[in-house]
Amino acid sequence: MRKRQRRSDCPVHFALEHIGDPWSMLVIRDLVMFGRRTYGEFLNAGEGIATNVLADRLKRLEEDGLLVREADPERSSRPRYRPTQKALDLLPVLLEMAAWSGTWDEQTVVPRELVERIRHDRASVEREILACYERDEPWMPGVPAREEDDGR
Amino acid sequence: MRKRQRRSDCPVHFALEHIGDPWSMLVIRDLVMFGRRTYGEFLNAGEGIATNVLADRLKRLEEDGLLVREADPERSSRPRYRPTQKALDLLPVLLEMAAWSGTWDEQTVVPRELVERIRHDRASVEREILACYERDEPWMPGVPAREEDDGR
DNA sequence: CCGGATCCGTTTCGATACTG
DNA sequence: CAGTATCGAAACGGATCCGG
Numbered sequence: 001m002r003k004r005q006r007r008s009d010c011p012v013h014f015a016l017e018h019i020g021d022p023w024s025m026l027v028i029r030d031l032v033m034f035g036r037r038t039y040g041e042f043l044n045a046g047e048g049i050a051t052n053v054l055a056d057r058l059k060r061l062e063e064d065g066l067l068v069r070e071a072d073p074e075r076s077s078r079p080r081y082r083p084t085q086k087a088l089d090l091l092p093v094l095l096e097m098a099a100w101s102g103t104w105d106e107q108t109v110v111p112r113e114l115v116e117r118i119r120h121d122r123a124s125v126e127r128e129i130l131a132c133y134e135r136d137e138p139w140m141p142g143v144p145a146r147e148e149d150d151g152r
Numbered sequence: 153m154r155k156r157q158r159r160s161d162c163p164v165h166f167a168l169e170h171i172g173d174p175w176s177m178l179v180i181r182d183l184v185m186f187g188r189r190t191y192g193e194f195l196n197a198g199e200g201i202a203t204n205v206l207a208d209r210l211k212r213l214e215e216d217g218l219l220v221r222e223a224d225p226e227r228s229s230r231p232r233y234r235p236t237q238k239a240l241d242l243l244p245v246l247l248e249m250a251a252w253s254g255t256w257d258e259q260t261v262v263p264r265e266l267v268e269r270i271r272h273d274r275a276s277v278e279r280e281i282l283a284c285y286e287r288d289e290p291w292m293p294g295v296p297a298r299e300e301d302d303g304r
Numbered sequence: 305c306c307g308g309a310t311c312c313g314t315t316t317c318g319a320t321a322c323t324g
Numbered sequence: 325c326a327g328t329a330t331c332g333a334a335a336c337g338g339a340t341c342c343g344g
Binding site for chain 1: 166167168169171172173174177178181238241242244245248249250251252253255256257260261262
């Protein structure tokens with residue numbers, strides 16, 4: 001018997017236990033597209049996620065194999081989160097979400113130009129993002145990344 | 153001034169107020185891909201959505217312009233829900249979700265063959281689905297559409 | 305400090321009963 | 325058949341506390 005305790009644990013298997021949770025998707029987006037890696041970076045990224053909710057999602061995503069938690073090589077006291085391939089494979093979903101948002105959401109942060117790129121050559125956008133990921137750099141073409149936190 | 157009362161109304165504008173809600177996405181999927189049109193069809197579609205939650209989501213999606221509510225031409229007492237273009241435009245997101253689910257979700261209902269089709273020629277899958285939509289027919293290649301309720 | 309954990313008032317969910 | 329009404333159980337948000 002499976003434990004069934006999560007709100008988004010609806011009995012249809014359509015990726016919704018992750019994609020159907022906004023905070024999970026924000027964390028995954030931050031991991032995959034914006035190169036965020038630490039608790040503080042997620043927390044102060046402008047989305048206003050609460051500390052307990054963030055901790056819960058990080059744990060849940062780790063349990064479900066979407067991210068790995070490892071020690072920072074320089075400051076070992078600070079955990080560092082990295083997306084797994086399972087999370088990287090959500091990039092097409094994230095990009096289609098971005099394109100839809102840029103088209104229909106009046107409050108969108110996604111620029112039209114990016115929408116066009118996704119529509120006409122999504123593969124190249126994916127390659128660009130994954131190349132940044134390989135170099136451990138953030139990718140942020142016009143999308144506000146870190147809103148002012150910066151304390152290094 | 154906008155009402156801000158929804159749980160998934162997080163301040164980052166990335167389509168998450170709809171995509172981040174599992175029940176909303178199920179309704180949209182049922183509308184766009186499976187040709188479901190009535191309250192009862194959504195309710196008994198096997199997902200186990202509660203009546204009040206379904207009513208709430210239908211109202212919310214109508215307010216946000218994702219579906220229109222109209223009277224059934226034959227039985228005028230029965231409302232009929234149809235997706236708008238805004239909802240139809242979520243088809244790429246739905247298909248990428250399906251592909252991810254078919255790849256990574258061990259409980260998935262998405263067959264491998266469909267995953268391959270989405271990966272290699274998503275546009276043709278989209279055309280197929282939209283053609284069914286135009287004819288007001290459901291589309292369900294191997295995906296269980298309305299599974300008979302398991303008693304309960 | 306940073307990365308959480310804990311407590312608490314409020315909101316939302318989910319199940320069922322009920323109504324037009 | 326298409327929804328409301330109700331109510332206990334979760335989840336959320338915010339603040340605070342705590343360990344390294």
